[in-house]
Amino acid sequence: MREKKNHLYVDSEERKLLLHSLVGLKNQLIQQGRYTDCVDELIIKVIHAPVKKLRVEMAGRSDV
Template sequence: MREKTNHLNVDSQERSLLLHSLVELKNQLIQQGRYTDCVDELIFKVINAPTKRMKIEYI
């Protein structure tokens, strides 16, 4: 069976907020002595995600 994929559309400000939050979570996990593998994978995926230009029209 194929793995289900989800797509998330965010702008540059939301992307930077997402990265900042993930880094803060990673720092908290390091302080607690827990594994950070899952958070590392998410950070890697967000950084390397392709960007798509979208045209937004306001009425």
């Protein structure tokens, strides 16, 4: 059976916050002397993730 894939859509500010948090986690793991392989893979995935333009519409808008 195939693994279920999850997609995460974030804007540029959320992407920056995500990268900043992952780098902070990596630094904590380094200070503790633990492996950072998983965090490194996530950082690379976030950096190389394709940009997809989405149209977002507000629910309940009356001026349509």
